[in-house]
Amino acid sequence: MNRSASIKDVANHANVAVGTVSNVLNYPDRVSQRTKERVLRAINELGFVRNDAARQLRAGHSRTIGLIVLDVGNPFFTAVVRAAEDAAALQGSAVLLGDSGHNASRESNYIDLFQEQRVQGLLISPVGDVTARIDQLRERGVPTVLVDRLADENKYSSVSVDDDAGGYLAARHLLDTGRRRLAFVGGPASIRQVADRLQGAQRAVKEEPDATLEVLDSEGMTVLAGRGVGNLLVERRRGDLPDGIFCANDLLALGVMQSLTMTHTLRIPEDIALIGYDDIDFAVSAVVPLSSIRQPTEALGRTAIELLAEELESDNPKHRAVIFTPELVVRQSTGPAQGSSAG
Amino acid sequence: MNRSASIKDVANHANVAVGTVSNVLNYPDRVSQRTKERVLRAINELGFVRNDAARQLRAGHSRTIGLIVLDVGNPFFTAVVRAAEDAAALQGSAVLLGDSGHNASRESNYIDLFQEQRVQGLLISPVGDVTARIDQLRERGVPTVLVDRLADENKYSSVSVDDDAGGYLAARHLLDTGRRRLAFVGGPASIRQVADRLQGAQRAVKEEPDATLEVLDSEGMTVLAGRGVGNLLVERRRGDLPDGIFCANDLLALGVMQSLTMTHTLRIPEDIALIGYDDIDFAVSAVVPLSSIRQPTEALGRTAIELLAEELESDNPKHRAVIFTPELVVRQSTGPAQGSSAG
DNA sequence: TCGTAACAATGAAACGATTCAAAGTTTGGA
DNA sequence: TCCAAACTTTGAATCGTTTCATTGTTACGA
Structure with a gap:
């Protein structure tokens, strides 16, 4: 009723070690059929749900991407957000959405929040001058892609419209x-x-x-x-x-x-x-x-996620400024x- | 450059115990002026940022509220979201936004995600029949408030418009x-x-x-x-x-x-x-x-958060169905x- | 039957913050 | 000067997961 079941509870209930339960969840092939079934049954009976905080803590980062837009009420951004969410979902990440409302201090708050959350990366349509913050994030291994703003390709990746x-x-x-x-x-x-x-x-x-x-x-x-x-x-x-x-x-x-x-x-x-x-x-x-x-909103959102993935993959990535042409x-x-x- | 500083690094750098650093962050009054300054300086020098995953893990829950709406593109929901975010911020919580797009399976995915995130509570404008999920969440101590849907007051809290x-x-x-x-x-x-x-x-x-x-x-x-x-x-x-x-x-x-x-x-x-x-x-x-x-969107969002807070405070809360009257x-x-x- | 390779399962350590009992220090009254 | 109370600081234990070196088990060819 109170505390929800942990992996340890599952392990006890199924008479296996915690490592085995973890393997069932993450590397099912490493576990024998019999054991797997037993563990899965236990998971069901206890209604076990992974604790994401613990996973993140262990992993050192979340499976989350921060996205800060100027105005969620604006259909342009709504469309970009949707595309970004879909693209992120494909690579197994979720998007945390922040609305700065053209307000530099709200923007800064969201950057703080996302940094505490240890997001994998940040997409931002900036209000104020955030270059210092972005550089600092990058030093910590959190890459950033600018959205709807053309950036100097030597410094940042960006997606924008011509x-x-x-x-x-x-x-x-x-x-x-x-x-x-x-x-x-x-x-x-x-x-x-x-x-x-x-x-x-x-x-x-x-x-x-x-x-x-x-x-x-x-x-x-x-x-x-x-x-x-x-x-x-x-x-x-x-x-x-x-x-x-x-x-x-x-x-x-x-x-x-x-x-x-x-x-x-x-x-x-x-x-x-x-x-x-x-x-x-x-x-x-x-x-x-x-x-x-x-405006090619769908391409903007999708490409922003792709550029972020590129930055995440290599340690010293070339930045790219992708410019889309709108359509009549x-x-x-x-x-x-x-x-x-x-x- | 790589790993960001932990509370332990700060403690070493400031020559104090980790508990002291934690106290500086959470109970500044318990710490002497001198020590506090030393710790804050270390925090600055190392660019320390709290790791939210670790906090959550220890606390057993996040400071986050899940909100699932039918369509973020709809101005009605955009307004409700904004009001909910503001109200949540006042009580120190952040809102995680999910857009079900009138799709029951996307809705279900978001509930899963939020459950993994150990949200404090859930606000939902439901598509499908989610009563079973909601009941299950409640058993785990995660209360739910229905938004833009009138609920049986004996079972759930809700905010809706007449x-x-x-x-x-x-x-x-x-x-x-x-x-x-x-x-x-x-x-x-x-x-x-x-x-x-x-x-x-x-x-x-x-x-x-x-x-x-x-x-x-x-x-x-x-x-x-x-x-x-x-x-x-x-x-x-x-x-x-x-x-x-x-x-x-x-x-x-x-x-x-x-x-x-x-x-x-x-x-x-x-x-x-x-x-x-x-x-x-x-x-x-x-x-x-x-x-x-x-429609009183501002009141809807704010009240939803308030009802959720009520449910969080007492173990066996009375549910309330608040119905707003629209305005000419x-x-x-x-x-x-x-x-x-x-x- | 034995040896070994392949496969399964184990459980301690680690992630980073918070908590709290215990230890250490300061203060001030007698 | 001494003692108790008040104030500070300490650091081990804890949260739930993943990782990985180690141990245990099975299968099979010689």
Whole structure:
């Protein structure tokens, strides 16, 4: 009723030595059939469950990987977490999840916690400057892989997404479908992702001599901010309007879409094409299903685990910075210009 | 470089006994100022970090609470998790999160894992029939609290939300703002939450002799399903339309809203009022900000931890089934009927 | 029948922290 | 100066598992 059964209890109950019980659990081939059966029966009868703390203590490390993300509420990270969990499970590890909530002190607390837990390794999407902590962990034999952040390959391994390439993809798609007067919506420009996506878009626009790119600052990256930008556009004279809009994320795009469709003079995609970024669940459910750029979240999570495994295997590993290219998802919001029905 | 420092290393380095180091960490008052300083300096110099596995082994249990939810991607659960983590942190425990993904075997795996980890207790939003497992855990001194599920108070503690009351609130609000021809959108009726919310709505409608409630089945609980129902409504003759619609969740409501606002003949809330359920982030960002029923997620998570603490404290605790009442959130989509502007 | 190789089973030692009875030290009153 | 009480410090025992050198057993060819 109180204390749960230990390996010793099992050994007594089955009339064998503790080492034998351990062998049944870890190296069944070393044990004779008869003994094995007896031990397994005892395990069942006593309801024995391994004590992981004792295993870890003996082993010197856990079978656990720490993962610290910026925001579990963000679908991007939720997807990465899931992929990492699945990949870790394949190699027999579990993932401990920490949510820093963009807060450096919460982040630091989680690093402390994971260090006490003797995690095998750490995946982190850092808030603050954690290089000192990471170096210190590595000295203790705990490797770290940076997630969604590009790292100097000489120092750390990392997995990240090429936002410049994503911006290029989006703008190129608008150009390829015949749009020439493009607008970029996003802000503040101090956010690296925003700046990179804009830069990629500019790169694409430069490829077409007759194309232009106007930059519209938004106050944040929310639906409301998008609606604000959209309302300004609606008030413009028809001739001053862009014919293709690239928003730095889907929330902005949905906001812009709300403004444009509420006034019933402008049609998406006939008059203005619209593309977002992230491919959130709502993109497909928008009034006009939203084209978007999909981040390879599954690959990010899986690869992070793989890089960690590489670091664990060799004593002095080469670090690798893996950069993924995002993917274009075409939906109705960037359908043919001046075209026909929008079923 | 390799092995990290143990309490023994610290003791040697500071020229004290291991017990003294332990006292510095756990009962600083028992140690003289001089000794304490010497030990702390040694801890710093060696970069000593407690080994949690060893602590647990000695203590017989971890300082960890297991939490298994149906879907981490669901904002409802994300919010509950966060509240539980905060409440647990206050009492010095950490939360291990498991995502069953509505899958009974993943659920079972997590229970196994948590049992090996010797969690102090378990919070679970169950998929399958886990009563046997829960009873077995309790016999071993691991109490369980059911989350988002009403349990027999004689057997288990639980925290849940009164969906009937939520349905009543929603319908009552529509009636209070003058609507009389109500419609309920949701399905399939086999989902308990849907059935309860409908029942609550019916209860409210019965209070008004001249009010009616029409039930519209939806194919699932998605935006798309809502749009399907909305499209059917739009085709009706004006006189056959409801003047207030209660959707079993916000996604459905957003879908219905899309249909009604796309055709520009029907206005929300002037012609038809619309209310959803869950108060997801997008509700406030909808074209017409959506009224909704907010679940007390914060209270759920916090209370679950508190009930668990109660069970941990006494050997033979009374179980408690705490039922929360959700909250009405009024926004523009249920503003005054036949009223004026919808800024 | 014997010797030996292959196979099984044993149980003490180790992992690192906490606990606690016992030993050692300090303090202050008589 | 002495003694008792209060305060510090000590270190062996303990938690439950894995490891591994050692011992015990079996099988089989000579």
